[in-house]
Amino acid sequence: MRKIPFSVQILLGLVLGVALGFLARANDLSWLTTTLQTVGSLFIQLLKLAVPPLVFTAIVVSVVSLRGVANAARLALKTLMWFGITALIAVSIGIGLGLLTNPGKGVTLDLGGAAPPKNTGSWTDFLTGIVPTNPVGAFVEGNVLQIVFLAVVVGAAALLVGEPAEPFVALNRSLLEIVQKALWWVIRLAPIGTLGLIGNAVASYGWDLLAPLAKFTTAVYVGCAIVLFVVYPLVLILAGRLNPLRFFAGAWPAIELAFVSRSSVGTMPVTQRSVERLGVPREYASFAVPFGATTKMDGCAAIYPALAAIFVAQVFGVQLGVTDYLLIAFVSVV
Template identity: 85%
Template sequence: MPAVLRKIPFSVQILLGLLLGAVLGYVARAGDVAWLGTTLNTVGSLFVQLLKLAVPPLVFTAIVVSIVSLRGVANAARLALKTLMWFAITALIAVGVGIGLGVLTDPGRGVTLDIAGAQPPKKTGSWTDFLTGIIPTNPIGAFVENNVLQIVFLAVVAGAAALVVGAAAEPFVTLSKSVLEIVQKALWWVIRLAPLGTLGLIGHAVEAYGWDLLAPLATFTTAVYLGCAIVLFVVYPLVLVAAGRLNPLRFFAGAWPAIELAFVSRSSVGTMPVTQRVVERLGVPREYASFAVPFGATTKMDGCAAVYPALAAIFVAQVFNVPLRPLDYVLIAFVSVVGSAATAGLTGAIVMLTLTLSTLGLPLAGAGLLLAIDPILDMIRTATNVAGQALVPTVVAAREGILDRAAYDAAGRRGLDEPESGAAATPSREPVAATA
């Protein structure tokens, strides 16, 4: 990287890319400059494609290593249980925010869309598909098809087996650690291209989605952004203060590089190395962070699996004039908490939305009405996802007495830098003990 760029903070580089992309996107749309619009789309698509390229090996090796690393953590089962519990608690609060906003704003009232022409998306979800889709028929096929949910299943089984086997599994564990380091190193090179990727992604969004497309869905779009903002800047700070006795400003200062990268990349898994880096900088022990962050990146989705499907279900019900009963709102909450893994850390939340709609008996074609603006919504959803993925390990570590408070208070004072070899993948030898 040129020396001049190294002197500019990474967050500033992202912001400059965002602003320049918005300007170029406006020029491409207003001036009908086709080549510029195509160029912006190509740049943004290549950046996301590079992130997705690393997803299968990154998810598999990260989860295997994270499970094996738990043997160096005292009270590992307790930490894992507390992590899952806080995943569920914060998801339940987030879906409550989504339902509350949906009831208050009525996002589908008065919306005039071509319902007759609405078609279900190609990817749909049901409880049967979700449960049977977890187990692959062919382990190689899971990687070829980039089925993250199946890759997670294979990684959990392999990691648990390696943990039980012990010494005989060390060559496999060592190989997994080596592959993880290599993938993370390559991914960090891609992440350094984030300012350029931001320029292309935001520029294409501005060029492709004008007010004429957003106007009919303005209330819904505003509600999604407002709901995610409430979770990000109201719910999470309250959780930090009430549950962890932590300064929210320090948390956001430390976690912001991951949040902003998630906003532009729209990929929780692609952001995972940065998320783990900032979580460790916030004072969470590496052994615990290497478990909590990979699992969060594939299952903790407060934006995609809580706020968004709640609002979208209410929107679809109103557009199709289907009244929702109190039990339906309970079902929305249930699906959001239990079915989060259906989103699997990839861009978009269509599978989760169709899972919610099918559970409520709403037309799956309603999801097709929202496909046009999904990339715009996915940015704030993914930022919320990643913030939650950083929040829970921090809160759990604080409550269990294993958080480095001095590191937490110093978070955000240094820029984002690439971790040293092995820093994100190899746990230290000192065991981490969770307090009773």
Template identity: 85%
Template structure:
């Protein structure tokens, strides 16, 4: 049976999990089948929990190795700066889409909600918290608390130090490479469970929320999905064509498995190995991809840190009857470009939203109004995040003349669902397909 299952394309498996999850979710809600709802929630929660376990070692080792790998890349500093520049450019365009759509649709106007029941979320973000939160009180605390932002900080410091130390640091670097390989191997096993995780996550969302809860926020939910769709299907293709002189269809053919997994898992970091392998398969040099993708997975969040907080800020302002000035819209853009690292984590964009609201002086309780539907919104946000994380290194590699155009033009012609063979993980000519 397992052999027969593996013959089914992974994208079809994901789609089947999605459809079955929706059906079971409606069955659990309409038929008031409590045990089915509990089962769906358990399956989805276990899938996310398994992703969380892998996050600390994956982030630390991937970033250490990626920083050290820059010494083997020609014009490494130039590539790094270009990567950060394009991170900012695409984030600025994305937040512009969010603001424009918010002004056009007025997602909070006419919405009737119980504002007295709105409470500030327990976890909020501010510029002070963001800056002080970069540095952990102790090394182990960052890992035990799963504080991705602090882990990124430690990894960057350790990677730069190892890069400067040179040969004496090679045992440390090799240890990180070994741990990274082990964690990624385990993640490939987890990725194969994504259709089951999809069933549980989608089923629980349908069973828990339903249309009664979504109805008052339907306009806002639609605006978020439309905004992300505009960035995915209009902005990114235009960037590929105008900046990279690339065929967008080949890009999406090669990176779709990562985008698809991001949608169902709601985890940029959990999807990171798939994203990295996908961009390598479409011609981005491995040494550069191993730097750009891990950094993108922790700081490049066009869905969570640009489109969503822009729309959410407009929504909250309208619900609470607060008028936003042109300066406020500029502040939204500034926060989105500069503060996106605050979203570093497994799922959700709550910290970024509260950071934006506090910067604008809007009630933080407004974030509480959106918490109920956050899992529904987080799916499309994360898919947009991952597409952007793959887009930037592809465009930069193309502009710098290091993209393998033949590999790019062949994107999508291989099965993308199998893990790479363990015996040759570093070979660029490895014919193994990219997982989904």
């Protein structure tokens, strides 16, 4: 299998999964459907297993890495500012594409079993939900936002404590390396996981239900392409004074691996090497890369949720107003 490019392996898994899903549905092969579901579920469980320790250790290490950076506070604030600016642009693109394509219009689902939520959140509920009432509970529940909050606080405290915190920092660095290695083993199973996930979807729901999602899926990819090939090059030219072609040439190994593995966190070692080759000082890259890989996601945390919110609202016949769109943007940026 090592002779076959990883991207081709993913594509083969996708095609084979669709074929097996159709076979299971057409011939009512419950054992095959169950097998596909089990394979896909195990893959997702393995990914979820790695997320809490990976996010916590990556952010702790990234914050502590500011110790070796000149003007650390200024650089950290500028980094967060650019994270916020590009996230706002990305979520605006997602909302714009949602209003333009109406991905949920014409999609008919059996909503007989659906019920209104017992309670709904507000702007303040989102903010208070970031702070955990129980630090252990954040890890048990896999609440990534709360884990990020804890990691930032612990990392900042370790940074200020200095030398006495070094054993703790060294432990986090070691754990980060271990979890990254384990996650890479899981990522290598992505072709099989893809086979199970798409196969189970086809076997369980059929093409009649999956076909309407094509508009939604296309809109997500278009939005990501606009951010990657239009927004980022403009930022590079106007703010970074960097030739976009040089950037893509240096960053392409990380971009390609992230695309086929679907894991920005798992791509961190390659990203680190790429940004250093592009001239980013190692001390700053050690902060920006882990922090960005765990918190800065214009695709899955801005474009995708914006389109998903519009899609679900249209399917359920919920009218979204200006306040709702502002809330979607606010959550994505924060």
